[in-house]
Amino acid sequence: MSFDTPWILFLLPLAALPLLLERHHSRAYSWLQLLPSDPLSDLVGLLLKILAALALLFILLGMAGPHSAQQQVEKIGEGAQIALVIDRSASMDDPFSGTTNGRVGETKSAAASRLITQFINQRKNDMFGMVTFSNSAMYVMPLTQNREAILAAVQAAAGTALFQTNIGSGLTSGIALFDKVPDSGSRAIILLSDGAGRVSDDVQQKVRDWLDHMHITLYWIVLRQPGGLSIFDTNYKPPENAALPPEIELYEYFKTLKSPFHAYEAEDPKSLAMAIEDINSKEKKPIRYVEQIPGRDFSQHCFFLAAFMIALLLGVKYLEVRSWH
């Protein structure tokens, strides 16, 4: 319990005034000893004084503005905040080749969209945001719990693709979604892309800092052409005088992140589903977060009590004898 204006508490002794001072309007009576003692009268007299004192006390307390201290309550929840950063480059319109589940010709983006929709439907408590990118990032949806909106956004992402891959811009925009959103304790970015682009040094630094600062886990799902270059291939040696392929370079960069990072490779809808399933299970960890409950203001209660006491006193005033000598 603390007070807004504690110095008013120094005035609290004033509340004892009704106990110390006698009532001003009193009738002279010849000899009180002759009046038989009456416990009820004495009780009423005492109550009146106490009521008056309490009324003053509560007014003073109310003026001091009591409120309980803010409390921190630890809560355990499941809801994660997940930003979907989805590649919309032209290559995403290519179908997976060599699929096994009869969906021959399903484009990467359609498969991603279908599986992500499933993923979203499995996670009832999460907040989703979405950013797509190609040449530059496209802000689609802030972090929201509105499932209809996010599902519609995912559906839309399956449409015709655009141009090229600018992962750096997509990542920064995806990270920016978390800005000014209270941390739920479980934050993740699912970066879904085929191939990769180069990310400049300062963007790399920025992404690294931000991911670390905002406690965001990065999941990177690479949609790979079957038989194409694997980012997990450590033995790959680039041709002489050539730079590393951007995927491997990006993977190497992501491995230097201070925040958690997981990479998946998917070459068909099945492996994509497995990747997403893995993410789903990884992000299931219960989140432990501390909720701040603001202190409650009790001055209104004090004033209400004081008003109640004064009302009682007024009632007694109404009962007061007026017609006596």
Next chain:
Amino acid sequence: MQQNPAQEFSYHIGWRSKGRHPGRHSSIQTGLGMEFRGHAPLIAYPDPRRIDLRQTLRDPTEQIHVRMFNQKSSIPVYVVCDLSGSMGFVGERSKLELAADICASAAYSAYRVNDPFGFIGFDDDIREDWLFTSTTKVHGAFELAERLRGYRPASRGARGLLDADQFLSRERALVFLISDFHMPAEALEKALSSLMRHHVVPVVLWDGAEYKKLPEFGITSVTDAETGARRTLFLRRGYRERIAEAFEARRTQLRNLFMRYDMPPFFVEERFKADDMTEYFYQFVAA
């Protein structure tokens, strides 16, 4: 001067005055009176007007006998008035106004029968400024009664009553002791025993507003006029009845106490009627 002229009452006393001043009361003083007292030789009581011829002739020793009579004498009359705080109670009427009425009435009545009248006021002490020396002049007494009418007593007790006998006459006097007798019984008893020498008429001033005409229902705060103590009263039917009972018990107590000292009390409530006082004196005179 007086707005309503003082009412006269007549008072009779059952004892003999020792006073030499002629008055209306039977006396032990020999003198010009109608009450035969006995015979005396002319030598001893040289009043040839009263020679009793028959007694003289019947006396073989041939002494001349004179009839002796008791004269009627005056008695001193005092009003000893309580000026304590409780007498400031104003109910139907101010108690002190009532006391002033009685005082004026007693003074006038005494004046009519040529008795000297004196006044002694007391609260916790005898009040020097409220002493009125015994005199047969009535005017001063009326002025004093007027003064009394406007007096507002301080919050003081009534212990001065114990000293009142020192300010009364040496001879037996008729003392109207005006008070509400709101004082402890022990103190009153002590005071009464100090006044035994005199013929005391306790005039008990009570007011209906003190106990009978209380408000029906309500809460009020009352202050003791003498001690200043405060109490909150929650008046209701049961409590009002208990207050009235307490006053009735007090009345009985006072009556028993006064009767023990052979001083029948005279209760006055709200109005003083001189005829009632006359009646009061008549009831003790053998017909």
